[in-house]
Amino acid sequence: DVKVTQSSRYLVKRTGEKVFLECVQDMDHENMFWYRQDPGLGLRLIYFSYDVKMKEKGDIPEGYSVSREKKERFSLILESASTNQTSMYLCASSLRTTPYEQYFGPGTRLTVT
Amino acid sequence: GEDVEQSLFLSVREGDSSVINCTYTDSSSTYLYWYKQEPGAGLQLLTYIFSNMDMKQDQRLTVLLNKKDKHLSLRIADTQTGDSAIYFCAESIGGYSTLTFGKGTMLLVSP
Numbered sequence: 001d002v003k004v005t006q007s008s009r010y011l012v013k014r015t016g017e018k019v020f021l022e023c024v025q026d027m028d029h030e031n032m033f034w035y036r037q038d039p040g041l042g043l044r045l046i047y048f049s050y051d052v053k054m055k056e057k058g059d060i061p062e063g064y065s066v067s068r069e070k071k072e073r074f075s076l077i078l079e080s081a082s083t084n085q086t087s088m089y090l091c092a093s094s095l096r097t098t099p100y101e102q103y104f105g106p107g108t109r110l111t112v113t
Numbered sequence: 114g115e116d117v118e119q120s121l122f123l124s125v126r127e128g129d130s131s132v133i134n135c136t137y138t139d140s141s142s143t144y145l146y147w148y149k150q151e152p153g154a155g156l157q158l159l160t161y162i163f164s165n166m167d168m169k170q171d172q173r174l175t176v177l178l179n180k181k182d183k184h185l186s187l188r189i190a191d192t193q194t195g196d197s198a199i200y201f202c203a204e205s206i207g208g209y210s211t212l213t214f215g216k217g218t219m220l221l222v223s224p
Contacts (some may be wrong), residue, residue: 099205103159104148105155
């Protein structure tokens with residue numbers, strides 16, 4: 001079974017703090033993704049990576065950056081957290097070949113106060 | 114443009130069939146997917162269908178695809194209270210491995 005793990009289930013940070021969310025997958029997937037999920041807005045893609053050290057912006061990259069130094073690990077960084085970044089963050093991974101099915105981690109609920 | 118639409122809510126009684134509908138706008142969709150999200154959890158892939166298929170069945174799940182109308186449905190037979198969750202429809206387009214998700218349909222199953 002594919003396993004995608006995220007470093008924290010719940011996180012509370014203060015405005016202005018630097019926040020790291022980490023995601024690890026154990027199935028040698030080339031692609032990794034970061035989404036945020038908000039009520040009424042569904043899932044929105046923040047960034048994705050198709051290889052080590054490669055990254056592509058998604059639909060809402062502003063205020064975020066990412067790092068992928070190893071194939072199994074993809075980090076999401078909030079350089080200076082703001083209250084509007086309070087959300088559920090979901091990581092996913094997939095192979096680069098069809099049918100591209102993505103496997104998700106359990107999510108991190110981040111609250112910025 | 115890419116857009117996936119779903120109704121927001123569906124309520125059924127235990128033992129009934131549930132049908133969750135989805136429409137998409139991009140005719141170049143190659144794969145379409147159904148995911149399930151239980152409260153406080155990540156998304157779990159239920160099934161997917163290739164765009165040249167009309168139907169796919171997997172135990173209690175039946176996926177129907179009408180490519181002409183760009184309409185996808187998920188039928189759950191003999192719905193159980195454990196099926197209560199949010200169901201997301203998603204599409205991949207062309208040769209890209211990113212997915213576009215709908216906003217999700219909340220299914221509530223009452224005893």
